[in-house]
Amino acid sequence: xxxxxxxxxxxxxxxxxxxxxxxxxxxxxxxxxxxxxxxxxxxxxxxxxxxxxxxxxxxxxxxxxxxxxxxxxxxxxxxxxxxxxxxxxxxxxxxxxxxxxxxxxxxxxxxxxxxxxxxxxxxxxxxxxxxxxxxxxxxxxxxxxxxxxxxxxxxxxxxxxxxxxxxxxxxxxxxxxxxxxxxxxxxxxxxxxxxxxxxxxxxxxxxxxx
Numbered sequence: 001x002x003x004x005x006x007x008x009x010x011x012x013x014x015x016x017x018x019x020x021x022x023x024x025x026x027x028x029x030x031x032x033x034x035x036x037x038x039x040x041x042x043x044x045x046x047x048x049x050x051x052x053x054x055x056x057x058x059x060x061x062x063x064x065x066x067x068x069x070x071x072x073x074x075x076x077x078x079x080x081x082x083x084x085x086x087x088x089x090x091x092x093x094x095x096x097x098x099x100x101x102x103x104x105x106x107x108x109x110x111x112x113x114x115x116x117x118x119x120x121x122x123x124x125x126x127x128x129x130x131x132x133x134x135x136x137x138x139x140x141x142x143x144x145x146x147x148x149x150x151x152x153x154x155x156x157x158x159x160x161x162x163x164x165x166x167x168x169x170x171x172x173x174x175x176x177x178x179x180x181x182x183x184x185x186x187x188x189x190x191x192x193x194x195x196x197x198x199x200x201x202x203x204x205x206x207x208x209x210x
Contacts, residue, residue, distance in 0.1 A: 049106045
């Protein structure tokens with residue numbers, strides 16, 4: 001699963017890019033909701049830690065995206081083990097090693113200091129808002145209901161997700177960051193385009209020089 005998802009990162013891009021992936025237990029685990037919140041906190045939009053720290057702050061990246069089961073699913077629409085995925089495009093003035101080191105700094109801040117109450121509340125509010133927006137579309141709502149029924153035997157379990165998200169605490173986020181966002185549990189993909197091939201001399205010019 002790691003390899004197949006990693007291969008999706010950077011396809012078709014002509015700039016240097018990379019992704020970092022962390023594995024965790026996923027659905028049925030007590031850490032599913034805290035990991036979803038952590039993924040949103042770190043990589044969910046312009047207010048995320050990685051965006052503010054690596055795009056705005058250190059100016060290493062041009063963009064950063066990610067989250068649990070990103071980009072294929074939401075944190076709630078898969079069964080079994082899952083991945084917290086990040087994808088970024090880094091500037092030509094830096095490299096993947098510097099980017100990963102900066103990401104580790106942001107993760108350490110969470111592990112050691114937790115998440116301020118205001119930031120955590122904002123993150124969870126955005127997650128609930130995104131959940132409702134997604135469910136407003138009939139096809140998305142039908143898909144989520146079907147998956148919930150298949151995975152849990154209770155289609156109505158999706159109605160419990162807002163409360164599940166709201167129940168996540170700063171200590172929960174600290175715990176899962178320390179448990180799963182480790183070097184040993186991480187896969188890094190660094191995709192750099194090959195340098196442009198040297199232009200071949202015109203055949204006619206070669207002949208003229210002979």
